[in-house]
Amino acid sequence: MERSAATPPPDAVSAPVARDSNHAQADALRLRRIAIDTYRENVVYLHRDCAVYRTEGFQALSKVQIRTNGRHVVATLNVVDDEAIVGCDEVGLSEDAFAQLGAEDGHAAWVSQAEPPASMEALFRKINGERLGREDFHAIVQDIAQHHYSKIELTAFVVATHHGELDREEVYHLTEAMIDAGRRLDWGAPQVVDKHCIGGIPGNRTSMLVVPIVAAHGLLCPKTSSRAITSPAGTADTMEVLANVELPFEQLSAIVRQHRGCLAWGSSAELSPADDVLIAVERPLSLDSPAQMVASILSKKVAAGSTHLVLDIPVGPTAKLRSMPEAQRLRRLFEYVAGRLHLSLDVVITDGRQPIGKGIGPVLEARDVMQVLENHPQAPMDLRQKALRLAGRLIECDPDIRGGDGFGIARDILDSGRALACMQALIAAQGSRGFDHHQPQLGPLTLEVRAERSGVVTGIDNLQIARIARLAGAPKVKAAGVDLMRKLGEAVQAGELLYRVHAVYPADLAFARQRVAQDHAYRIGQPHEVPQVFVEF
């Protein structure tokens, strides 16, 4: 939040060459919170008959500045014709914008035409295809983090930096600017480790295994996770089945010091706030360029105080990256920028041909994770193996560990029950939700999808399975999702169960069923049709 002087709009400046016959000062309006969630775009609502609107010649969609209490916000104008929403002497603000001003309902506020943010000039140079420098990225990112950009201007930035791509140096400057725009944590430890996946693989809940394993080994791993944006469950959504994840920063910090780890939601820490703003337009456009992915992930990790990062890049026919050369290009970009930021980065390219584990959706994924921690005979082996490999790589960040020994150490920690004990301690510390993973409460409405013919599973479409689980209600409805009974390469008979959809609400199940009827995500064929593993892992 930028601060300006706590004064009404400046008196018109007197000009030596100007003589006027009159002179006035803009009138104050009463501030009103409008209970409309415009998802991170500041919107200001003015009545069409409001004197300020009429005399200032504002037009709908123009950007205006609202000042009160020495603070100001910039917002996009919507014009209202209903006094029940906003009166003629009021200025209405959408929820986010109202919160940013930090004033109370009814407080006097002044409205004026907003000057375009100073960084617009740099944005136009980028739209015209020019290369931007360090100062340009800092100016743009500061304006974005302070909500000075409208949704239209944010989109222009995202598209202009997507198209034709930023070069390495520009990605570095963008990442650095995103770190500088927010809070930066310091854990006072020489090594702070973290893991991250670029996403796209349903059921891929390795963080909830990796954190207890590496914390049990003694490494500091303060994992802040995200909620699902387009997937059926994020780590925060799944952990929330077991324990509270929305913790005040002080509590989170105490847990990390005592237990060497945590599994909490990252938003409250205000790390890389520009990233949160940009997501608001990247998500509806499904734009995810390499440059933006690198800047988003690395800025969050560095801001969170990490010194060592293991990054999981899955490759497969329905993963985010579909070929090895593409994955290698992305790896090099991550490595270059991490190097400039002095972050020790270990990229692991993994098998992304199908979902990981069995369950997809918060409760189902929490069940899988707990089964692996308990060494349950039905625990999904692929989830276990992948978590051990990633944890092993992190453990090798420990200078006392020889290269190649990490996997074995991780397996010992898991098999011995020390990882389970650590997880139980984290759940208790964050606040247990009393989840019984031996009898998980799954959505009672079900849809069973069976093989239409005999053969071998030759494909499971990650994107389609994710869509079905989302339509069934995940992640919002925690007990909803998809439970997979067969994985790639397994033989099935016609009529055998492939997966079960769980839902809580009838409408959700109907939507999932429609989608299943269009494409149920499984391909049944001959053994030689199973796609090759892109990687040895």
Added chain:
Amino acid sequence: MERSAATPPPDAVSAPVARDSNHAQADALRLRRIAIDTYRENVVYLHRDCAVYRTEGFQALSKVQIRTNGRHVVATLNVVDDEAIVGCDEVGLSEDAFAQLGAEDGHAAWVSQAEPPASMEALFRKINGERLGREDFHAIVQDIAQHHYSKIELTAFVVATHHGELDREEVYHLTEAMIDAGRRLDWGAPQVVDKHCIGGIPGNRTSMLVVPIVAAHGLLCPKTSSRAITSPAGTADTMEVLANVELPFEQLSAIVRQHRGCLAWGSSAELSPADDVLIAVERPLSLDSPAQMVASILSKKVAAGSTHLVLDIPVGPTAKLRSMPEAQRLRRLFEYVAGRLHLSLDVVITDGRQPIGKGIGPVLEARDVMQVLENHPQAPMDLRQKALRLAGRLIECDPDIRGGDGFGIARDILDSGRALACMQALIAAQGSRGFDHHQPQLGPLTLEVRAERSGVVTGIDNLQIARIARLAGAPKVKAAGVDLMRKLGEAVQAGELLYRVHAVYPADLAFARQRVAQDHAYRIGQPHEVPQVFVEF
């Protein structure tokens, strides 16, 4: 408006492989008009506790489809926490979206997740820098015209087609698609003439002189004009001082048949509707690429039934185009696309170094125009000369006129009073506003700007003069604006009046005064500093 079957959402399709334990149909909500003008972006308001919102897993900013009466609209979701705005059993729509549905308050409506528009795939190819084909542009423009794109998606299209520019063939396909997406007029005449200026020069009201001159000559000139978007007055705003401009299409058509011309507002004719939608994002970004300018102007002209067009491209240090090579490139692009569309085009590159005429703002410009028509001794000569040249070019479209004779014929029509008579007939036909141009009612609050030293006027900044006139209230406040007393090359003494700002509201005058104090737009210097004319005209 696309039409779909007049039914509630389809029953969940039954799949041979799917067996479910339950099944449901989405509930209807009651339609409610929300009196919020979101400026051409469809917004849907759902209460946070609305069952449809909760169960469908919508997220704020996601796009949803609202169906009723066999029609549907696509809208961006805002989530509301106030039952006074929208209730739990209601679906609220912003004004434009409500109008598009064509249903009444309280009517049953169904809400569902919107599939992304089919043309998004082509848009992503353009974002990635690929060349698009004819079908791609048609698909995109149809979706835009039917309001299927959100503001974010529109911005992505505008930025992606701006950056790196479309090639000639792509501009042609875009223009053709924009024509095909709307209504197309047919005047049943072999020749329909029009003139247009690319804009950027305050006071440049030649259309109001050219139309009566060429109509008096007998050419058909059904001029539909725009209102000002970023300038202090458009032709429609200025003509509105003299006569009604918002005419039903039937009346407009009758006037054209009787008087061979008209000066009306073009929006009601539904020509090139995609252009109107795109302006909503181009304006706040101030993006105006050559490709978009050509597609916008030529699609409107061809849709309006024009066969011959004279296009005015001003060049000057503060004009839209600042060098002759730039203007020539734009001319060639206009000529290429016009040729493909079989539109006869005559480009005139004109002197854009300063405003045209004296008055800037609707009333002041109407005064100037009437003075020229009346051959008043104080009529601005530059406005007269430019209008005669443009009218002369159009008159030479007449196959009976020899090249070079047009200017003389235009001058005879103006000097003889026939142009004035034609204008008076048009004013009477459209409905006179009773404006007395001998005693125009100018804004009573004034600010006089005087020369700070003696010398010669060496520069008048078009952009700055336009901003001052807009801050003074133009075009919304018709009597507001700027009246210029000195033009380029004229000698002034220190303290002599350069221009007078007129305003109606004190706040407006205060804002204009602030701007004048920062930069009053005039440069005073030595005679040799007057910038060269870029063109012989």
